Amino acid sequence: MLSSSELVNSLSLSEGMALLGVLSVACLSARWVVRVPRTDNYMAVADSLMLAVTMIYGIVAGVLANAIFYLVGYWSATRPVAPDQPRTRHLWNDLQAAFNMGAGAIYAFVFGHVFFMTIPDGPAGSIGAAQLIIPVVLMATAYFLVNSFLTDAVQALAGRGTFGHLWLQNLPLVPLYFLASSGGAAVVYLFHAVAGPWSYVLALPILVVAYYAHLFYNDKYEELSRVHKQTLEAFAFCIDAMELHTDFKHHTSTHIQRTQVLTLGLARELRVDETTYEGLRYASVLHDVGKISIPSYILHKPSRLTEREFQKMSTHAAVGAQILSSIDFPFPVVEIVRHHHENWDGTGYPDRLKGTAIPLGSRILSVADCYEALTARRVYRRSLSRDAAVAIMKREKHKFDPVVFDLFLEVIPKLQQELKSIEVRSLTEPKEHRDQKRAPDVVGTSKAKTLSSSISEPQQEIFTLFEIFQNLGNSLSRTDTLTILASKLEKIVPFTTLVIYLAEETTEELKPAHVAGEHKEAFSGLSIEMGTRLAGWVAANNRFLYNVHPGPDTMALSEEIKSLYANSLLAPLVHEDRRLGTIALYVAGDERFTDDHIRLMEIVSNRASIALFNATRFEETQEDAFTDRLTGLPNSRFLYIFFEQTLSEAKRYGEPLSLIEMDLDDFKSVNDRHGHHTGDRFLKEVGRILKGHMRDADVLVRYAGDEFIAILPKTTYEQARQFSYRFQDAVEETELDVGIGSMLKVGISLGLASYPAAGQDLESLLMAADKSMYEDKARRKRRRGGTPAAESYQPSLFESEELQSQAKN
Structure with missing residues (x-):
């Protein structure tokens, strides 16, 4: 082994040039990296050359060469990424560059010492391959340990996971890659011993072939992973569509797409480790697969779930985990x-975990899923705004991880921008077979291709029809029936303006009973004779019209409005x-309308016809039950119902309420003298006059x-007195011709009572008004008997006391 002081002096010109050459080749190929499968670790192909430099030229040369190589490798990672490179591009950071340079030097220093301490003594050429096995294995082990320790420690400090978790995810593949690099270095070492300093050139083809072979393997691995992921996404897409989360009519994205964007965006901000991130990538798509076990009526229920229904719904998370447990995920998908x-x-389900016992991935997905559910359209409500959703989540923040939730609030604007980039996934419409033998019951030509379609449309259709049938079946009010019909039709058939024309029984004219959509006021004034124009022809002939120009119906509208409309669909209401x-x-x-639209309108119009027929009959019956047949005024049965509602509002809002009881004076003599027919005529006339005032x-x-009662909402006692003056004057001025020049006149006595001074309920007020009325009747008799009296109605003693009490209050 060369010492640091001997390095420069010991190198010949050829060896020095060879060292510079191998370093240059390594630096030029620094961008050739391969990803270790199932991890976020990358290995450079030139690692083998850098190990070989240390083995051949010594620790000092290895430290210098590795420092330079790691610095160049970091620099290359900040350059634009080539299409065949799996790595992402990083931004240059001086501190990180210094760390990489220092780390490279430390690696060479450690594995170099291990190698030279374990290699047998002797000339380089005398050391064979068998003698290199143990030193190379130990060198690879030392390289892996120091590399993983430094890298994972830095990532743990950056908050990307615990050190232990990050280190364990390296096993077992990463140590094998370090062993392979060390084996490549041993080949270069042996070539050098046999062929001299330029022998590393012989090893380059092996490294290039190894790189491209691994790249090919990685491509296939990534392709299989992508197919696997897309298969799972397709499955999740079907579940999502069955739950009616996908709203293609309004061109919104699916629940799973939006949830994935929110989840991964939040995970990136939290800097989670790669394993958790990949687990969230799958879990955010598959988190609702358990809903395949939930009955459709629960998933699609438009109102609050009962306790038992919620218990059933709460099983979907555990069922989803059981379904996914059959797949050997390398990430924590099942637990998330x-x-x-x-x-x-x-307080959650299924295991009632608390705090950090809940996996981090689940805590992230919980926040993202909740926000998406609030801001997306649902079968039981419309979507909420971002501010409204955040306000609700803040009230329920005890359910979320504080760290995750606080960060989520900070990055919502950024995540909202990411949501806008989602593309809606849809399916093309298959061609339908038309039986030419079936007689057409509609007039028009359908559109050859649907406006928009998806796998969710059959479910959406079933659910909307179910809603229509259920709600129409529960309503006996014609107004409610029309409102429900219009609101539900909007979900399955497109329109700019919807008009429901109903026939007038007396005139046989069609008049708008309900208008929805644009230009309501313009369409509300239309009137179409039965059998004429489009709407009248459809009603008279019980036939459909579709994809026809609406000109005949809109001809009475202004030019500006009618020029907008170019198509129509009309369905008859006949029962x-x-x-x-x-x-x-x-x-x-x-x-343009499709065959599906016509089919749906046939179903809806048939059911709507039955509902409207029943509602009309019911309202006619109700009207008879609450209407006095002689005068056409409401009867006493109506009085009790209406007064309770009016009194309830008066109590709630602190408003006055007055009641006037009226009785015709000596009306029995009218019937006795002129007959009940004349008496009935006079009662009808009195009712008409009183109503007119x-x-x-x-x-x-x-x-x-011969008694009438007037209920005057939001009317004080003094205001009611003014009404009573007008009532008495109007009735007493009324004359009815009873034949032979004889005119009939009758007076009327009145009694007043006001809430709350005279009573808190109808019975009390009627008693007070009745007492007041008979006092007035007695006073009027005395006046007719010759006692001087006032010109018109004067308050009784009871009324005067009540008025004074009210004035004081």
Whole structure:
């Protein structure tokens, strides 16, 4: 072994040139690196030459050559990366450059001493291959230990994992690569002993072949890994689509794509180790595979899950882990998937782990998955804004790792930008067979290719139809039925404006009962005669029209609006030969409807027709139940329901509420003298007059016989008194011709009561109003008997006291 003082003097010109030559070749090939499979370690092919320099020229030459080689290797890592290079490009850092240079020198110093302490004494040419085995193995071991110690220690200090975990991930492949490099160095050493200082040239072809062979192997390995990963992604994509996370109509990305971007972005910011990072790469895609065991009605339920439904849903993490456990992942995928719903405070599932007992990968995925779930559209709600999602997560921050969550809040803007780069994955639509023998029940030409399609569309279709059938079946309100129908149609059939025309029974005209989408006000004023234009023809003939220009229906609109619309789809609403109306979808632009759209509209229009027919019949029945047949006014049954609702609002908002009870004076004599027919005519006229003096929010009820009750929301006692004056004057001025020039006139007595002074419920207020009314009736009788009285209604003693009490309050 050459000493440091003898190095320069001992080298001949040829040996010196050979040393510079091998160093130059090593530095030029510094970019030739191979990745150790299943790790994030890279080995340079020229490592064998640098080991050989130390073995041949001594420790001093090895230290200098390795320092230079490692510095050049770091510099080359900061250069643009060639397409065939697996490494990523790094940014130059002076401190890191100094570390690499010093580390190279330390490696040569350590493995050089081990080699020279174990090699047998004797001339270089006398040492055979068998005598090199033990020194080379020990040299490789020393090289691996010092290299892995320095590298893993620095990474641990940088927060990329614990030292023990980082060191263990090197096993067993990395030591074998160091042994292979040392074996290559031994070949160069033996060549030098036989052929002289330029013999390293003979070893270069072997190193080049070894490099390209390994590169070929790595390419195949990466290709198989990529196919494996893509297979798993395709499986996860199907699960994701079945859960209706993919919304192709609104051109949003899938849940798994968005979750992966958020998860890996957060993992990079946390500088996790390579094993955890690769585990998250798979787990973020596969974390919901266990939902294949969850019933569809639970996954698609649009409302809050029951306790038992949630218990079933909570099994998906454990089931997913069981499914994935059959795959021998080299990364902690199974444990990340199993525990991604564990909470930091120990309230999660399936194992109720707490704090750092939860794997780091699961803690990262938990935050990313929660944020994505809040900001993405779901079957039970629309997507939330970033601020709204963050606000919810902050309220629930006890569930997340504080370090992970705080960093997530800092990098959300950056992650949001990454989400915008996601491309939507979709499938092309297969061609459908059309049976020419089937008679067409629609008029129009369908689009040859679908607007947008994916594997999720059958599930989306089933779920939306289920929602429509369930909600329409539960509604007996025509208004609610129309609202539900419009909101659900938006999910499965495209439109710019939706108009649901309903037929008027008396005029046989179609008028918009519900309008959704754009230009609502313009379409709300349309009126189409049954059998005319598009909507009228569809309703009259019980036939569909689609992909036809909507000009006949939109001709009454302004030029600016009607010029926008170029296509339409119209479906009839007919049940039991009763023509109820038409569903019209008007589309702006070149959008065309497909056979799927027509098929769905056939199903929906049939169910909607039944629902609207039932709702109409129910409302007619309801109207009869709550309406007085003679006057057309609400009856006493309606009074009790309406008053309870009005009183509840008055209590909630602290608003006044007044009630006026009215009774026609001596009305029995009218029936006795002129007959009940005349009495009925007079009651109808009185009801009409009283109603004409009331506001839209007020309600007039025919209570019983010749009694009426007016309910005046948000009306004080004093305001109600003003109404009572108008009521009495209007009724007393009313004259009804009963024949032979005879005119009938009747007076009316009134009683007032106001909430809360006169009572807290309807019964109390009616008693107070009734008492007040009979006091007024008695006073009016005295006046008719000749007692001087006021010109009109005067408050009774009870009313005066109530008014004074209210004024004081």
